[in-house]
Amino acid sequence: MLPVFTLFFNSCGEIYDLNAFIWEPEIPLNDSVFNREIYVHNLALEGIESVTGQPPDYLDPILFSLERFSIVHPGYKISDRWDISMGGSFGVTVSGNNGARRGLGYGSSSIGGYALLDSMYSQIQDLPATMNIMEPGLASLDAQGAAGSGVGPFVYTFGGNFIRPDKVVNLGSQDPVLAHEAFMYSHMIYALSEDLVTAFPNALDARRSAKLRPRTLIVRTAKGNFAKLEFLSYYKDTLDPKEMKRDQRNTPFGYFSFRYILIKADEARFGFVKRRPAMTIDVSRKTTTVHPEM
Structure with a gap:
């Protein structure tokens, strides 16, 4: 992870630090980001390699700006330029950005955080x-102990798969093909989304003997606006829970997909103003698509 930067001098409109990091002026926020559904696909550490100039450490968090729907360079860690972090030591740890509380953004002017609701996004x-x-909040896997915080927007199946038990019946099979296929459905990480609970309405978490609960985050951004956010997937190019498996070649994990709607701080409803067309940002492909009909 990059060290904390110290400002050094100002020259030709650019500010430099001791590590030769250029602090670029912040572009004014465009109102077009508000009151529209924004889908972010395949957000991963590999998405910041080109801006850091070196491969990231797998323990580094991903900093993301909901207001600018973009990855934020880790050099801006102590700033209000990002709203939510993902990744880190548990792989799926989620945190807000609050400069007054101990965390990644500590020491900045950020006033962010989040609430985690047992509610369907829609x-x-x-x-x-x-x-x-x-504030800033720290959630990871919906599992107790070393594997997670006990409350989070993702669920971990451990060595089996209580969501899809039919897929792991051949774990330990003498047939290597069957055993390998079953293995790819073990140790799964699922986003607790509407799609998951709809696809598997009778799935029971064996540790709680309770049905799966959808999870939605209400994020207060670093500048004080609000978003409702739902994680959709942890697997690249795979949004359908029925198609998810731990296949590192075809569907590698560590790729966050989620959707959100951002509203201004003085609004009380999501989509109160006429909604703008939905957008999809595919981070791995560096594409942005507007969906007028969505």
């Missing part, structure tokens, strides 16, 4: 009147 139309905003 059913959240209004900003909750009361919610527990964690």
Whole structure:
């Protein structure tokens, strides 16, 4: 991870630090980001290699700006230029950005955080009147112990697969082909999305003897606006939970896909103003697509 930077001098409109990092002026926020559904696909550490100039460490978090729908260079860690971080030591750790609380953005002017709701994304139309905003907040896998925090937007199946038990019946089979196929459905990480609970309505978490719960984040951005956000997948190019498996060659893991709607701080409803066309940003392909009909 890059060290904390110290400002050094100003020359020709650019600010440099002791590590030759150029602090670029911030572009004013465009209102077109508000009140539209934004889909982000395949957000991964590999997406920041070209801007850091060196391969990232697998423990480094990904900093992302919801307001500018883009990866933020780790040099801006102590700033209000990012809103949510992903990745880190557990792989799926999620954090907000709050400069007054210990965390990645500590020491900046950021006022971010998030609330984690047991609610379907599509059913959240209004900003909750009361919610527990964690500052900055730190959630990982919906599992207890070393594998997670106990509360998070993802669920881990451990060595089996309680969501798709039919896929792991051949674990330990003497047939190497069957055993390998079953292995690719073990140790799975699923986003607790609407699609997951709809696709597997009878799936029970064996540790709780309870049905899966969808999880939606209400994110307060670093500048104080709000977004509702739902994680969709942890597997590259794979949004359908029925198609997810731990196949590093064809569907590598560590790629976040999610959707969100951003509203201004003084609004109370998601989509209160006439919504703008939805957008999809595919980070791995560096493409942006507008969907007028979505």
